[in-house]
Amino acid sequence: MPDLLVVAALSEALENASAARPLGSRGSRGAVADSDPAELTPTATAVLAAIPAWWRAQATAAGLTGSWLEIETALQAVPPVDVPSDPPLGDSWGALTPEQVGAAYVEALSSATRARHGRHYTPPELASHLWGLARTSLGLPPGKQVLPGLVRDPACGAGALLLPVLREHLHASYDVDPALTLAGLPNLVQGVDTDPAAVWVANVVLAAEMLPTLARVPQKVRRPLPVLAQVGDGLADSGHKARVVVMNPPYGRVRLSSAERDRYAHVLYGHANMYSLFMASAVASLDSEGVLAALVPTSFTSGRYFSKLRTYLGREAGMSAVTFVEDRSGVFTSVLQETCLATFERRRRKKTRISSLGSTQTSIASVKTQRTGEPWVLPRRSDDAPVAAAASAMTESFASFGWHASTGPLVWNRRSADLYPTWGPSRSHVIWAADLDGGVLHRDPARDSMRYMALTAASDPKVMVLDRPAILVQRTTAPEQSRRLVAALLDNDALKARHGRVTVENHVNVLRPTAADPVLTNEAMTRLLATKALDRVVRCISGSVALSAYELESIPLPDPDVVRKWNDLEGGALEAAVAAAYRPEGM
DSSP: OOHHHHHHHHHHHHHHHHSOOOBOOOOOSSBGGGOOOOOOOHHHHHHHHHHHHHHHHHHHHTTOOGGGGSHHHHBOOOOSSOOOSSOOOOGGGGGOOHHHHHHHHHHHSOHHHHHHHTOOOOOHHHHHHHHHHHHHHHTOOSSOOOOSSOEEETTOTTSTTHHHHHHHHHHHTTTSOHHHHHHHGGGTEEEEESOHHHHHHHHHHHHHHHHHHHHTSOGGGOOOBOOOEEESOTTSOOSSOEEEEEEOOOOSEEBOOHHHHHHTGGGOSSSEEHHHHHHHHHHHTEEEEEEEEEEEEGGGGTOGGGHHHHHHHHHHSEEEEEEEEOGGGSSOSOBSSOEEEEEEESSOOSEEEEEEESSSEEEEEEEEOOOSSSOOOOOSSGGGHHHHHHHHTOOEETTTTTEEEEEOOBOGGGSGGGEESSOOTTEEEEEOGGGGGGGSOOOOGGGGGGOEEEOOSTTHHHHTOBOSOEEEEESBOOTTSSOSOOEEEEOHHHHHTTTTOEEEBTTEEEEEEOSSSOSSOHHHHHHHHTSHHHHHHHHHHOSSSBOOHHHHHTOEEOOHHHHHGGGGOOHHHHHHHHHHHTSOTTO
């Protein structure tokens, strides 16, 4: 690679790495076995080529000389590609932090590679905060402390999560024989990843943290620095229990072999998500006092597909703390999925500490640790804590009272050829999510060009048509909407006005009673869904703008005697009654 191209490529990678990055959907719909090494772009190769010169600068700053300035001598880790012996780097490269070097490599990969393999760097702020949560769970006192046991990252990438761990241990071990300190590190810090290039970068940046310690080792007894990260499958059993697992695992649907599905049957419901497999494997790898500290989407707290994982976590390692990452934190330019930092402990804890992390950390509440497979009710704001406490103690729900929720069957872009602006005898009136805005069923003119669907398939009358009264609830709301629960009643009059049948698009949930004597009438249920208190309950179940049919069915409700009284209430009287029901006793 020409020298100028090396410099230009590295500059591009560093510029990308220093910008706030989106924490978007990632992972793969491929099989677990497809986790082959990442493809190296020219920019990624340029970053790797620059690392020996960066190492030389770090070693020089630590006071080392001679062969210790050469990475091949100082660290017994082989680079994944041939790197130039004297890359053309300016003085500024030597000032980069280990985190910046790791980020430069990850950001230099193509977006397709990052998405397919789930390779996104962890910002230093989140890495430090996650380690801080783990320290609290371990009961470590303030100040630098030596590690009480093995800390493993099963998806270590370029080593971002292990850097604060190693850094603290080395500082705390300053008074220990430096040679012994370095020799003991492989038993205390371990990383695993499938990408050989990322593993090499991780080993280099971790080794750079060891340089000041190496400089204190008498020259005649110096040995090459230990390799702490290995190429491998982070889901495999290492054979050694860990005191702490820290991770920012890949996520996304993944196909499993029969053997893999059998292995994870205790945490699987329907399709598998990669990050849930990592969570289950991590808990299984902990010792009796172990702690899992993970940066993960919050979907595991409420989604149907994670119900068995919630049960497993509640039984084996309850969630002792969760910090919701706010979009406005400046860490990410956008958060496509609500994300959290969470710790899970083998030791039995009764409370879960909840906080949020934006420009500062805000304490929200401490709630009873939830251990069932039902959606966990976790307040995102301190003023929602009482509502969450009351709701989490309730044993009834929409589902237990016989209400069934389903997602509208129309995916418009799959049936676009069947959508028309005018009615016909074989067509069905389409209800769009926008038709529910304001909580009143109406006709959004912006959707009128696709207002009717031709029932062309033999199954359409059975699958696509709704010809009975129901309550329609927006499945996804816009962030700027003031409510997450937006519902409208589809009664007999509304059906008659729409030629007796409708077809509901998939951004709308359909809620209907299945019991002969439902605890609430459709009209009363619609009014209940419009109350402020129930909207606050929903915000404690899902922090995103989406509300699945499963989550809708799972909304906690008080005893049936209390709920039946709501049939006769409207307006302020209903608001007051519902608010009182979701208020803990004594408040």
